[in-house]
Amino acid sequence: MEYRILIVEDEQGIADAVCAAMSRWGLKAEAVTDFRRVMEDFDRVKPHLVLLDISLPFMNGYHWCTEIRKASSVPVIFVSSASDNMNIIMAMNMGADDFIAKPFDPDVLVAKVQALLRRSYDFAGSAPVLEHQGIVLNTGDNSLTCNGQKLDLSRNEYRILLTLMQNKGKIVSREKLMEALWQTDSFVDENTLTVNVGRLRKKLEAAGVSDFITTKFGEGYLVG
Structure with missing residues (x-):
């Protein structure tokens, strides 16, 4: 498997050196060039891991880490010269792994990247899976497989489907689902839940699966 690494670093020399080091070790790395459109590159590359500087043009790394965490649980490593305790604590609290x-040895960086990739992906096959009506939810890499097609889920979509499949055959209240989402967001309202359920249904329908999630009006949702 060829792992894809997205590098969000505005110092061109560092970005080039990291890309070259990743390539030497068989990793496919790509550096962001337009720092106003980081998430567009993220969606296009679909990286297995993100390297993220703190000091960036337009928006800092904390902003982009927050945006990434809204969409994905992909591993994130901050790489920065602002390495005081406050920044390290803030980075970890924002969802960094x-x-x-800085400064760092590129080959040491690659070794850390490889270790995190192994922890995040290589053992996913032995992680427990939940299966219902041919839908398989892998709790190791937060992915969904249906009709032989692997679908990437956002963190919120994964939490919703995990909770529903853990309670298959039972109606899960909207309150319980919002509690599951509170594990990833500081505040979740009813609209956030509705939007995420809608996105999840569209992904399933695009893969040829309809009516997997049933709405029980006034009660919640059901995977039957």
Whole structure:
């Protein structure tokens, strides 16, 4: 498997050096060039891991980490010269998986990236899966497989489907689902839940699966 790495680093020399080091070790790396459109590159590349600087043009790395975490649970490593305790703590609290201080040895960085990739993906096959009506939810990499097609889920979509499949055959209240989402967001309202359920249904329908999630008006949702 060829892992894809997205590098969000505005110092061109560092970005080039990291790309070259990743390539030497068989990793496919791509650096962002337009720092106003980081999420567009994220959606296009679909990286397995993101390397993220703190000090960036337009919006800082904390902003982009928040945006990434809204869409994905992909591993994120901050790489920054702002390596005081406050920034390290803030980075981890924002959802980062590791923090590497500049200056750094590119090969040491690659070793840390490889270790995190192994922890995040190589053991996913042994992670428990939930299966219902041919739909398979892998709790190792938060992915969904239906009709032989693997679908990427956002963190919120994964939490919703996990809760529903853990309670298959039972109606799950909207309140219980919002509690599941509170694990990833500081505040979730009813509209957030409705929007995420709608997105999840569209992904399932696009893969040829309809009516997997049933709405029980006034009660909640059901996977039967």
